[in-house]
Amino acid sequence: MYAYDEIDRTLVNERVAEFRDQVKRRLSGELTEDEFKMLRLMNGVYLQLHAYMLRVAIPYGTLSSPQMRKLAHVARRYDRGYGHFTTRQNIQFNWIKLADLPDALEELASVGIHAMQTSGNCVRNVTTDQWAGVAPGEVEDPRIWAETLRQYSTMHPEFTYLPRKFKIAITAADHDRAAIRVHDIGLRIHRNEAGETGFEVLVGGGLGRTPFIGKVIKPFVAGRDILSYVEAILRVYNQYGRRDNIYKARIKILVHELGIEKFSAEVEEEWQAMRHSALELDDEVVADIRSRFSYPDYEKLPDAPDELLAASADPHFERWLKNSVAPHQRPGYAIVTLSLKPVGAPPGDATADQLDAVADLAEKYSFGEIRVGHEQNLALPNVAKRDLPALWRQLDKLGLATPNVNLITDIIACPGLDYCSLANARAIPIAQELTRRFANHDIAEMIGRLHINISGCINACGHHHVGHIGILGVEKNNEEFYQITIGGRADEGAVVGTLIGPAVPYDDVANVIEDIVEAYLALRARPDELFYQTVERLGVEPFKERVYATR
Amino acid sequence: MPLVKKGAIVADSFVHVADDSALPVEGAALIPATRFLEDPGGLAARNAPTGVIWPNNRDLDELVPYLEKLAVVALVFPTFRDGRAYSQARLLRERYGYKGELRAIGQVLRDQFVLMLRAGFDAFEVKKEADAEAFAATVKRYTVFYQPTGDGRVTALHRRMQARHAANVQ
Ligand code: HEM
Ligand code: SF4
Numbered sequence: 001m002y003a004y005d006e007i008d009r010t011l012v013n014e015r016v017a018e019f020r021d022q023v024k025r026r027l028s029g030e031l032t033e034d035e036f037k038m039l040r041l042m043n044g045v046y047l048q049l050h051a052y053m054l055r056v057a058i059p060y061g062t063l064s065s066p067q068m069r070k071l072a073h074v075a076r077r078y079d080r081g082y083g084h085f086t087t088r089q090n091i092q093f094n095w096i097k098l099a100d101l102p103d104a105l106e107e108l109a110s111v112g113i114h115a116m117q118t119s120g121n122c123v124r125n126v127t128t129d130q131w132a133g134v135a136p137g138e139v140e141d142p143r144i145w146a147e148t149l150r151q152y153s154t155m156h157p158e159f160t161y162l163p164r165k166f167k168i169a170i171t172a173a174d175h176d177r178a179a180i181r182v183h184d185i186g187l188r189i190h191r192n193e194a195g196e197t198g199f200e201v202l203v204g205g206g207l208g209r210t211p212f213i214g215k216v217i218k219p220f221v222a223g224r225d226i227l228s229y230v231e232a233i234l235r236v237y238n239q240y241g242r243r244d245n246i247y248k249a250r251i252k253i254l255v256h257e258l259g260i261e262k263f264s265a266e267v268e269e270e271w272q273a274m275r276h277s278a279l280e281l282d283d284e285v286v287a288d289i290r291s292r293f294s295y296p297d298y299e300k301l302p303d304a305p306d307e308l309l310a311a312s313a314d315p316h317f318e319r320w321l322k323n324s325v326a327p328h329q330r331p332g333y334a335i336v337t338l339s340l341k342p343v344g345a346p347p348g349d350a351t352a353d354q355l356d357a358v359a360d361l362a363e364k365y366s367f368g369e370i371r372v373g374h375e376q377n378l379a380l381p382n383v384a385k386r387d388l389p390a391l392w393r394q395l396d397k398l399g400l401a402t403p404n405v406n407l408i409t410d411i412i413a414c415p416g417l418d419y420c421s422l423a424n425a426r427a428i429p430i431a432q433e434l435t436r437r438f439a440n441h442d443i444a445e446m447i448g449r450l451h452i453n454i455s456g457c458i459n460a461c462g463h464h465h466v467g468h469i470g471i472l473g474v475e476k477n478n479e480e481f482y483q484i485t486i487g488g489r490a491d492e493g494a495v496v497g498t499l500i501g502p503a504v505p506y507d508d509v510a511n512v513i514e515d516i517v518e519a520y521l522a523l524r525a526r527p528d529e530l531f532y533q534t535v536e537r538l539g540v541e542p543f544k545e546r547v548y549a550t551r
Numbered sequence: 552m553p554l555v556k557k558g559a560i561v562a563d564s565f566v567h568v569a570d571d572s573a574l575p576v577e578g579a580a581l582i583p584a585t586r587f588l589e590d591p592g593g594l595a596a597r598n599a600p601t602g603v604i605w606p607n608n609r610d611l612d613e614l615v616p617y618l619e620k621l622a623v624v625a626l627v628f629p630t631f632r633d634g635r636a637y638s639q640a641r642l643l644r645e646r647y648g649y650k651g652e653l654r655a656i657g658q659v660l661r662d663q664f665v666l667m668l669r670a671g672f673d674a675f676e677v678k679k680e681a682d683a684e685a686f687a688a689t690v691k692r693y694t695v696f697y698q699p700t701g702d703g704r705v706t707a708l709h710r711r712m713q714a715r716h717a718a719n720v721q
Contacts, residue, residue: 007707011695018692022662030681038632039662121632151697151707157669158641158700161634238638273646278699278706285708288715 001064001369002147003292004112011154012109015116019043020102027099042122042160044090044115045101049421054093054101055118056108057125060132060146061089061372065359068370070111072355078104083355085340085348087374087412087463088167089127090118094419116154121162123153123234128170129177130373133295134335134381136327139189139197142172144290145226148281151289152227159234163241163249166234167206174492179374181205181214181494182466184251185233187226198222203233203263204255207460211496212252215260217267223286228279232271236263296367296382301332303385311389319441320392323403325383334385336366338378338395339402339410343439346428347413348376357398365391374463375451376412377405407444408452408517409435412463416456416473417480423456425473425480425506430454433510438517447517450531453488466490468532469516470497471509480506486516486543487535498535500544504551512547519546553683555675556652558690560683563676565602565623581625584609594620604656607635611642618649623674628657637670644671645701661689669702 004012019039026036040046044055056071063071071091075083078100079093086092096104105115118125126149133141149168153159159166169178172189180186186202199221205214221229233251240258242248255263311317326335338358341347350358358378362370365387366380373379378400383391395401404410411434414420416427431454438444453467457474464470470485481503488497504512517531523542524534535543554563565579570586574593581602587594594601594617602623605614614624624643626636636655643649654674655667661682667675668690677683697707705713 005711007695007710011693011697011707014693014695018662035631035660035662121634154697155666155693156698157666158637159634160666161632161637235638239635243633243635277645284712288708288711 001062001294002059002143003294005292009109009112012112012114012116013106015043015114015155016102016105016109019105023098023102038120038161042117042120043101043105044118045098046119047421048094048419050419051095052098052101053419054096054104054115055086055090056093056113056115057118058089058091058113058372059125059150060128060143061130062132062143063370063372064111065363065368065370067111067113068355068359068362070108070113072352072359074104074107075352075355077107081353082349082351084346084415085350085372085376085378087376087414087461089125089130089372089374091372092415094415119165120160121164121166122160123149123156123162123166123168126150126153126168126170127178127183127374129173130371130379131177131326131335131381132172133293134328134330134333135173135175135177136329137174138329139172139191141293142170142178142187142189144286144293145187145189145199145223146170147293148227148286148289149230152230152279159238162234162238163243164246164251166237166251168230176490176492176494177373179463179466179490179494181492182207182211182463182490183214185230186214192220196222199226199229201229201233204252204260205494206250206252207463207465208250209247209458210253210256211460211465212256213494213496214252215255217260217264224281225275227281228275228277229267229271231279232267232274235270236266240266296369298330298333298382299384301384301386303331305332305384305386307386307389311392316396317389317392319445320396320401320403321388323407323445324401324405325388328382332385334383334388336380336383336388336391337373337405338380338400339405340377340400341404341410341435342399342402343409343435344432345435346418347411347431350378354398354400357394358400361391361394374412375410377410403441404444406449406451408438408447408450409444411435411452411454412467413454414456414461416454416462420456420461422459423473424458424475425456425482427454427456427462427471427473430471430482430506430509434513437510437514446527447521448528448530450517451490452513463490464488465496466494467497468530468535469513471513474503476503482506482509484509484512484516484547486540487532489532498540500540501548508551515547516543519543552656552676552678553680555677555683555686556673558687560686565600567604579622581623584614588613591617602652602654605639607633607639611639611647615647618643618647618651621649621651623652623654624649625654625656625676626672628655628659628663631658631660631663637666640667640670640672641701661685664689665693669696669700669704671701 169183188200202214371379413431417423455462455464466488485497579600600622
């Protein structure tokens with residue numbers, strides 16, 4: 001956990017005071033909606049179909065129990081009793097009144113939570129692996145660097161009015177849980193041949209209208225140089241990124257239009273001119289940030305405690321254990337994923353009561369720490385294995401133990417037409433219908449790891465391009481249609497999925513997905529060949545045939 | 552538009568010269584870049600302070616040779632959403648060592664003052680009278696700054712290190 005000090009707290013409070021004044025000036029008409037829009041977005045406030053929406057940052061996906069309780073309180077006091085976790089380590093509240101926003105933000109500030117830069121054309125909340133600091137094999141805890149970048153980018157005087165939003169993600173593990181290849185800048189912490197730790201830097205990834213996988217701009221940047229290198233990229237982008245067309249203003253378009261060689265030469269020139277500036281980090285500065293992260297006082301525990309052996313007689317527990325519990329860096333401990341995808345519910349929704357209960361369970365079983373991942377699930381990162389049976393029983397009562405993590409019903413979906421003013425089609429009801437179709441855990445397990453991602457429009461908030469199966473809502477003659485892509489991936493082998501054919505109407509989507517899954521089961525080479533591997537081996541043709549032959 | 556300098560609203564002694572009119576021989580003048588670059592030598596002939604209005608999409612390399620002779624560089628915010636001039640300002644101050652007046656013009660609103668100051672601006676043609684009047688109060692809104700820029704303010708990191716150092720000495 002990172003502890004705010006007086007300096008961090010002061011800044012967040014000053015920001016709330018400024019926003020309070022901006023809201024007041026908006027309400028009195030002193031600020032036009034156009035002027036206010038940029039200011040409110042930079043404080044996480046959207047104007048949606050029905051109401052204002054507040055998007056709150058969860059830096060590097062880490063929350064303490066008191067912070068989680070405060071989110072529950074805001075959900076209850078200012079919203080309709082629930083919150084919605086997104087694919088970007090944020091939580092959204094959909095029904096907040098403009099006049100209440102400063103108070104809500106002030107309450108959040110009291111526990112070190114803010115909504116700064118969760119929207120707008122600035123550097124957004126820096127995201128990372130939700131298992132950071134506990135994932136086996138990790139090079140080092142990437143949150144140290146995520147926090148360094150958070151501070152660096154917060155109220156940056158040069159980069160708060162960029163051509164477009166800007167997203168940075170970091171991972172330090174072999175398996176990329178942060179989707180760094182589909183971010184404007186992706187950072188992979190690794191060791192070079194000399195054994196030094198540093199960053200592989202990727203640039204120009206992103207989804208939306210024109211999806212791109214990020215390209216490596218520099219294989220190794222030392223820690224001390226990372227801020228200056230990021231600043232060099234941002235400066236080149238700020239000056240040369242297109243501003244004439246919002247669809248072409250992202251850095252991925254600049255990188256694509258210039259070519260990665262030319263772009264990296266520009267960045268290199270800029271970097272050489274300023275790398276030995278005040279941005280150069282020394283060990284003391286990094287140690288300072290590291291020193292404000294606290295780590296649990298782990299006990300020496302057996303790796304196969306009696307409690308676990310005794311509970312394994314229960315097949316329900318066994319199923320959950322196999323599906324939702326992952327290995328930890330420390331013997332005797334485990335990482336537990338809490339599914340926010342029960343059958344029939346909107347992916348990523350949690351009630352205030354659930355949030356409070358999770359805060360309590362984290363205190364009891366996970367050193368008071370909770371994580372939020374981009375798949376719209378939660379995790380308890382530090383659970384002693386002996387406590388797993390007791391934890392499972394309590395999670396089960398709360399509806400948070402659905403054993404479907406990474407399976408076909410662990411769906412990512414954006415809000416779509418239910419909330420979003422940009423949507424062309426519904427996303428949530430499609431997800432709900434699919435969770436009902438595949439509710440049988442035996443079948444889901446037989447299918448194996450399969451990610452379905454749904455977006456209600458081309459903006460790709462639901463990451464449909466990189467779903468193993470992607471579903472994109474489009475509009476035709478005022479009706480909802482859906483394009484289906486297959487073979488996408490968001491991890492270390494990220495690829496954009498391939499369209500299988502013409503869009504299908506709303507009522508047919510679940511049938512089409514069933515057809516695709518049946519085709520896969522018939523086509524896979526071995527029971528452990530995953531869906532995306534079958535697509536990789538055979539291409540989309542056999543799936544296309546199966547889906548369109550009868551339609 | 553009111554001009555704010557050193558925290559106060561002041562009278563603007565510079566005349567904005569139009570794109571197509573000749574370079575005036577007398578009087579403090581702000582000259583558009585295109586007009587200026589047609590005859591940069593004319594600068595030497597002037598016996599009054601001269602400034603240039605530099606668009607935010609024009610390479611600074613063209614301006615750098617004349618910086619020493621310029622009293623004002625005015626950088627443009629065509630809309631408050633277009634932040635290219637922030638980068639230009641920092642480059643002029645921090646890389647090219649420009650010491651004269653750096654003026655923000657265009658859609659300059661109070662909500663951008665702090666960022667502009669940090670980027671190196673020291674004069675502001677403010678769009679709204681009320682914003683100009685609120686200047687002094689607005690720029691005091693923040694006391695914490697995370698990242699170093701040429702404005703020399705102490706960053707959060709350095710404050711923390713100083714605090715630790717002081718604690719160690721005691
Ligand atoms: C509710 C109101 C929302 C609005 C108005 C909105 C708007 C947008 C827009 C306009 C874009 C495209 C930007 C571009 O490509 O330049 C975008 C992208 C994105 N949004 Fe949202 N969004 C909303 C909610 C969400 C939610 C709930 C999530 C997560 C579940 C989300 C996650 C994302 C992500 C990950 C992208 C990135 C696609 C990329 O990499 O280019 N957004 N959003
Ligand atoms: S993908 Fe489209 S519909 Fe979905 S949240 Fe984003 S903007 Fe809204």
